[in-house]
Amino acid sequence: MKAKISLVTLGTRDFARAFAFYRDGLGFEPHNYTEGEDFCMFKMEGTWLALFPRAELAADAGVEDDGRPPSGFAxxxxxxxxxxxxxxxxxxxxxxxxxxxxxxxxxxxxxxxxxxxxxxxxxxxxxxxxxxxx
Structure with missing residues (x-):
């Protein structure tokens, strides 16, 4: 297996707020995003960052959304x-x-x-x- 992280997806409680933070606040450019969608990818150097509603991310992964913010990584x-x-x-x-x-x-x-x-x-x-x- 090639040692590489291609995409990091962050589960968001409030997609619009998170999207505004990354796009408007930090200046990340969305890729193929259409206003009103609840998924966005930002192309970065070496990897991609994605935002997705937290509950939908948990459901997609087949895990329970315990509501706690992530703290085991940065x-x-x-x-x-x-x-x-x-x-x-x-x-x-x-x-x-x-x-x-x-x-x-x-x-x-x-x-x-x-x-x-x-x-x-x-x-x-x-x-x-x-x-x-x-």
């Missing part, structure tokens, strides 16, 4: 400098993200902060001076 957006971390973090918070951990020097020698999207999905914004993940 999506990460790596940038080229600590100043860029601060800028992206501020943009996300201005768009409605909940700050979880403000950007700061990390134990591993980088610089990072965490925010939660409107559905509670964690995002890390980081600068890694040792490995270019941008």
């Amino acid at each position: 999506l990460a957006h790596n940038v080229g400098s600590p100043a860029e971390v601060d800028a992206v973090f501020a943009q996300a918070v201005a768009a409605g993200a909940k700050p979880q951990k403000p950007p700061q020097k990390t134990f591993w020698g980088g610089y990072a902060g965490y925010f939660a999207d409107p559905d509670g999905c964690l995002w890390e914004v980081a600068h890694n001076p040792f490995t270019d993940l941008t």
